[in-house]
Amino acid sequence: AQTVTQSQPEMSVQEAETVTLSCTYDTSENNYYLFWYKQPPSRQMILVIRQEAYKQQNATENRFSVNFQKAAKSFSLKISDSQLGDTAMYFCAFMKRMRYGNKLVFGAGTILRVKS
Amino acid sequence: EAGVVQSPRYKIIEKKQPVAFWCNPISGHNTLYWYRQNLGQGPELLIRYENEEAVDDSQLPKDRFSAERLKGVDSTLKIQPAELGDSAVYLCASSPYRNEQFFGPGTRLTVL
Numbered sequence: 001a002q003t004v005t006q007s008q009p010e011m012s013v014q015e016a017e018t019v020t021l022s023c024t025y026d027t028s029e030n031n032y033y034l035f036w037y038k039q040p041p042s043r044q045m046i047l048v049i050r051q052e053a054y055k056q057q058n059a060t061e062n063r064f065s066v067n068f069q070k071a072a073k074s075f076s077l078k079i080s081d082s083q084l085g086d087t088a089m090y091f092c093a094f095m096k097r098m099r100y101g102n103k104l105v106f107g108a109g110t111i112l113r114v115k116s
Numbered sequence: 117e118a119g120v121v122q123s124p125r126y127k128i129i130e131k132k133q134p135v136a137f138w139c140n141p142i143s144g145h146n147t148l149y150w151y152r153q154n155l156g157q158g159p160e161l162l163i164r165y166e167n168e169e170a171v172d173d174s175q176l177p178k179d180r181f182s183a184e185r186l187k188g189v190d191s192t193l194k195i196q197p198a199e200l201g202d203s204a205v206y207l208c209a210s211s212p213y214r215n216e217q218f219f220g221p222g223t224r225l226t227v228l
């Protein structure tokens with residue numbers, strides 16, 4: 001079974017600064033996907049960034065980038081130029097494709113607070 | 117494109133009462149998921165549908181929970197009777213074929 005661990009329950013960062021959220025996972029699969037989801041206080045879960053395990057290049061989406069270390073089973077999220085709107089709960093998730101649909105396993109989440 | 121729609125957004129009930137949640141997935145998404153999210157935790161899968169067939173309901177507490185997805189579009193998740201420990205946010209998600217999931221806003225259930 002897959003497990004996802006987020007060791008930082010809460011993080012704070014000053015506006016415009018950079019913050020890194022940690023995530024480790026455990027799996028025996030070779031083909032999988034990793035995601036970071038953002039869940040603001042309104043609760044709508046939004047996809048921030050995705051990484052295919054077979055790709056060595058780290059994914060980037062504007063101010064968001066990941067550091068994917070497959071051998072170490074580590075998948076951290078870096079947010080540059082933090083904005084107040086980045087305040088949310090962030091979930092790291094592991095995805096395995098199934099015959100029908102896919103299976104997502106979430107970490108416990110990290111609360112990020114961006115301060116002005 | 118409209119996102120995943122869920123209703124109601126909030127529900128407060130007394131224990132032992134029944135409750136139902138409704139989900140309308142994104143058009144064309146044949147896979148639908150129901151999750152339960154306890155306070156301060158990540159979502160946990162309850163059931164996964166492929167069209168109208170439940171292909172993974174291993175985590176659904178079948179003594180009190182039931183779900184259906186008639187005609188392979190909308191879905192309803194029911195709890196009967198509700199217990200205090202059922203207080204949580206119930207999330208619905210959908211995905212096209214085996215690709216990434218898109219989530220609805222959730223229903224916050226409070227059982228008194």
